[in-house]
Amino acid sequence: MQGIIENLVAELTRLPGIGRKTAQRLAFFILSMPDAEALSLARAIGAVKEKARFCGRCFNITEQEVCEICSDDTRDRDRICVVEEPSTIQVMERVKGLHCLYHVLLGALSPIDGITPERLKIGELVNRVRNNGVTEVIIATNPNTKGEITAQYIKEVLSPFPVKVTRIAYGLPMGSDIEFADEVTLGKALEGRREL
């Protein structure tokens, strides 16, 4: 018995942000769950690993060959929003008015970690722009150094094509006070100011 619980604790500690104490708490919670709920959790994990795969066009996570977004004919197919991870698509989808296609890079360039363009899905993005008559590429990589460098690299590789490359704006988060902003964020917000 001790061995089975110990094994579950060890497996749970593999998850990000889960230490041994939390893993023990989760293991005993799973033990106290009704059989049906615990088995449903186990089946859900199994199903994700069995069926989830990357979309053949945009590299979002899907169960089919092509994801729901790429197969949706009502979407604006002239615009592609580029994101680092599939999880960002869910956040972008909450934005009203953006009803375009996506492209997931599966990471961001990082010279110091040896993450080169070949390790990301940048070549596939170039192919989509070349073959599908895309008119705008919106780069929504994270507003940090890796995201910015990735955005600049994409701009460079897309420069031979007749496509507008845009970058999401930098600035202050809604609901915050200017006095707490650092000079770089504030500088970027001023750079991107617009006429009212």
Place this chain on the structure above:
Amino acid sequence: MLRRTEGIVLKTFPFGEADLIVTFLTGSYGIVKTFAKSPRKTRSRFGSSLEPLTHSKISFWGREDAALPRLTQADIIHPFDTIRSGLQCFLKASEVLELTLIFMPERDACAGVYGLLVSTLHAMEADCGAGLRVLHYKLKLLDSVGYLPRLKGCGRCGGDSESFHLSQGSVVCDACSKGSAVTFRLSPGVISLASNLLVWDTAKIQRIKPADGLVMELSRLLDEHVKYVTERELKTRAFRG
């Protein structure tokens, strides 16, 4: 114990949901790895102070021997954001950061290297095009940490030689080399360029315009030397095309 110092962010590593492990080169403690709580959230008090290259005043909390003290404050002194906003310039700066991470030991202060890094970044910000900056930094860093290749005088007898042997980290004369293979035949210009770079300070580098061939020769020699010493290729080399 709360410690305060100045430092430059060399590298960040995402941890958990929104946390970061931030590696600084500090003036007082050498390389320090710290744990920062939630800087990746949009309303984090750290703002952009933990982006690579940022020069900040930092405070961190933990036992003296704690492997990962907690970062409590980071106030920007100079962001070096203009280096980050240019792809080519950032690639050069990344090589500088990678070399520092490889050669500088943790928790071993070296004010010379810290000062050299700060002045190199300021110089890169002013004029990133000067090709000698990374070479200059590389030579001075290797000198500070004791891995500088010996380019003048045989490493065994002190006699004249222009045959550099990677395995010896030095030029070795024919009599002392005992038939071992020469890795590089150094041109006199390279030897003098390397010795000049070691004595010139960062601010004067932009005035020097050596022949491209000499710069390439010295660059290739140092790359191979670093590879031999560290037993691996620099990760940033993959970006040099």
